Amino acid sequence: MKIKSVVALLIIAGAYAPALYADDLAAEVDALRALLFETRQNYEKRISDLEARLARTEQIASSARRDASEAFEIAEQTAIDQTSGAAAANTFNPSAGAVLFGRYANVDQTWEEIPGFLPAGEIGTGESGFSLGEAEINLKANVDDRFFGNLTFALADESGEVEVELEEAWVQSTGLPAGLGATGGRFFSAAGYLNQSHRHTDDFADRPLPYQAFFGGQYRVDGVQVRWIAPTPLLLELGGELNWGGGFPATGNAESSPGAHTLFAKIGGDVGASNSWQAGLAWLSADVIESGDTATFSGDSDMTIFDVVWKWAPNGNSASRNFKIQGEYFRRDETGIFDGIAYDGEQTGWYLQSVWQFAPRWRVGVRHDAVNADNGPLLAGTELEDPGRRSSRDSLMLDWSPSEFSRLRLQYTNDQVLSATDQQWFLQYIMSIGAHGAHAF
Amino acid sequence: MKSIAALFPLLLIPLSASAVEIFACEPEWAALVQELAGDKATITVATSAFQDPHRLQAKPSLIAAIRSADMVICTGADLEIGWLPLLLRRAGNPGIQPGNPGNFMAADYVRKLEIPKLVDRSQGDIHPQGNPHIHLDPRNIRRISIALARRLIDLDPANAAYYETRQADFQSRWNEAIDAWEQRAEALAGLRLVSNHRSFSYFAAWLDIDIVATLEPKPGIPASGAQLAALLEQLSPNPPVAVIRTPYANEKPSRWLSARLEIPELTLPYTVNGANNVTDLYALFDESITMLQELLQ
Known part of the structure; x- marks a missing residue:
């Protein structure tokens, strides 16, 4: 229980x-x-x-x-x-370059003077056969933060002797404000379009006739230049030069006052993306004392030069194809005494040329150049007797540039500088070594 | 053609009297200045995507423009060697001369590729400092933007805060963009291409693209017929995916090779405004990557 x-x-x-x-x-x-x-x-x-x-x-x-x-x-x-x-002494070496020229010419009728014009230095056709052109050596660099210096000299063989020619030796300001620039020394004048460029950048084997007749190939100034660029969208540049040098055209005048002065103006700009242009006007006034070899000229020489250049490239890209046309007109008034005779003469000259780069390495060009002297009847029988005709030439060229630094050129010229016509052929090489060249307009 | 005409704003009307006047040698630098300086700068561009920046001439319009510039921004590394020194000497403008704050060379701030071991013209138109087409690696753009902002502040200290903010903003957006591009372009690694000139070396190095050959036998030297034929023979056994070129490069050799190899020929924008829709630096990389991706489909 x-x-x-x-x-x-x-x-x-x-x-x-x-x-x-x-x-x-x-x-x-x-x-x-x-x-x-x-x-x-x-x-x-x-x-x-x-x-x-x-x-x-x-x-x-x-x-x-x-x-x-x-x-x-x-x-x-x-x-x-x-x-x-390179941390050595050559770190401060200026940029150095040299240009080598050479040519083979086939010329039957050579000339060194143009009828109706005073001898203007080393001009003319040169000799037939192979000849070395000038070897041009250039050094340039900033001097300091205010100056830029440039030296160019040329070595040329003159009948067995090597001649050294001082082509350019100038200093230029880099520190001036407001579009101002000043150059002093020996330099190529800003008168004319072609005058400021070096011969190796030319499009033909020789300079146009007006350059040979009026400038002896190139007008160099021993003196000073001042230029100013206006603050405008279109390029407007004004400048002046004083020349104390005794060279042509102010021959014989190396006195305390400058023998020649230049005033120049340049304008330029773009039209659309593909076109660029520039036009220039220059006045050159020279006080000439005893210019010439046997008979001499003393007096005033006043020159007006008008130049225009137009360049085209598709979209402004000139690497593959481009086209340019350029022309210059020269007119000179001379008043003074020639060979003991009171003389008042007028000479004119012009050229028009066009170059077309149709493929990356290839260019063709055509040029007509002419000069004309109207020295008056008083000089009949003298060196400056009116030739009674224009001196002119027509040239065709083809050149091939394997790179930016080398160029081979073939040129044909129908030369009517003297009374007889001459068919001339030139084969030319232009090679640059050293510093990269400048692409001037 | 209207769009092409718009690519050459050679002379813009100043927005205000106090704006910094900038002379940019190439469109990529004009675009970068635009990002950093906004409306504080008036910009003149010397070249377009359709012009070889190496082959330009010191033409009158450029002399007029550089005369009044407060600053020039160019690539440097000898890309503009033929014309910039000439312009600077003609300018009558001390502030933009080398060594002054108004002279900014972008290539000074990045590592250059393809520095030649042998500096000799037999190797073509080489640049002793290395390949100057530096802007196609966006990481270079970032580095340059830092240096450029500092330079703008030097020139225009009154607007220092403005430039700093814009640079910081640009850099953060640009970094994001780089990450996105790198992700998108993963599939492009190893892509085999032939280029006209060594214009795309930095782009290729960035994305691991393989430029197997250039049409130019040496930089700056156009190929001859025989040289192109030799290249065709060399590439035939294992053809690349495409032939690429810049808008300014000669189209003939590229077309010839692309027809023979039966591969596409592609004009990449290369720089700002190099194609219709490429109006800024972002679009430049976007579009370049998109065009290459389309090759893979």
Whole structure:
């Protein structure tokens, strides 16, 4: 009975117990759930925080990598810079270049003077056969922060003797403001379009007749030049030169006052993307004393030069194809005494030429050049007697430039400078070594 | 042709009297100055994408423009050797002479590729300082933008904060753009191309593109018929994917080779305004990558 009642009690208790703990358990499970949820949320937040930190770190690492590789590159570049420059005395060497000329000519009728014109220096057809042209050597560099210096001399063989000619020796300002520039020394005058360019950049084997007749090939000034560029969208440049040199055309005049002066104006600009142009006007006035070889001229020589050049290239890209046309007109009034005779003469000259680069290495060109002297009837029988005709030439050229630094040229000229016509052929090479040449307009 | 005419804003009307007048030798630098200086600068561009920047002449319009410039920004590394020194000497403008704050040569601020071991003209018209076509690696643009902003501040200290903000803004957008381009261009790695001139060396180095040959036998020297024939023979066994060139390069040799190899011939924009839709530096890289991706499809 006692055992039975104990068992019964246990059974009752057993049955009752779950009921007794059920509420507690549910609460506990809820609590656990909440804890779990909170923990999960916590972890999720921490994970996402960690992820964000990781992303940031990766970003920093990648930018650090980039910085590091940049730093490496800069270090490398510095190393290159420091080792590639020659730290010797020649670091300050000026840019140096030389131009080599040579030609083969087939000329039957050579000339050294143009009828009706005073001898103007070394001009003319030159001899037939192979001849070395001048070897031109150029040095140039900034002198300091205010000046630029340029020296060009030419070596030429004159019947077995090597002659050195000082072509250019000038200094130029680089520090003047407001579009001003000043040049002093021996330089090529800014009168005329072609005059300022070096012979090796010419498009034909020889200079046009007016350049030969009026300038002896090239007009050099021993003196000063001042030029000013106006603050305009179109180029407008004005300038003047004083020449103390004794060279042609102010021959014999090397006195204390300048023998010749020049005033010049240039304008130029673009038309669309493909065209560029420039026009110039110059007045040259010379006080001449005893110019000439046997008979001499003394007096005033006044010259007006008008030049215009037009260049075309597709979209302004001259590398493959381009075309240019240029012309200049010269007119000179001379008043004075020639060979003891009072004399008032007028001479004119002009040329028109056009060059077409039709393929990357190839160019063809055509040129007509002419000069005419009207020296009056008083000089009949003298050296300056009117020839009674124009001296003119027609030339065709074809040239091939394997690179920017070399050029081979074939030229045909129908020469009517003297009374008889002469068919002339020239084969010419022009090669530049050393410093890169300038692309002047 | 109207769009091409618009590419030559040689003489813009100054926006204000105090604007910094900039003479940019190439369109990429004009575009970069535009990014950094906004309306504080008036910009004149000397060349367009259709002009070989090496072969220009010191023409009258450029002399007139450089005379009044407060700053010249050019590539340097001898790219403009034929005409810039001449312009600078004619300018009558001391502030832009070399060594002055108004003279900025972009190539001074980046590492150059293809620095010749042998500086000799028998190797073509080489540049002793290395390949000057530096702008086609956008990382170079970033480096140059930093130096250029500093230079603008030197020249125009009154607007220092303006330039600083614009540079920082440009740099962060540019970095994002670089990341995006690099991601987009992953598939271009190893792409085999033939180029007319070494104009794309920096672009190729950046994206790991393989320029297997150039049409020019030597830099600046146009190929002769025989040289092209030899190149054709060399490339025939394993033809590249395309022939690429700049807008200013002679199209004839590229077309000849592309026809013989039966591969596409592609004119990449090369610089700003090199194609109709390429109006800024971002579009330049976007479009170049897109054009090359189209080759893969």
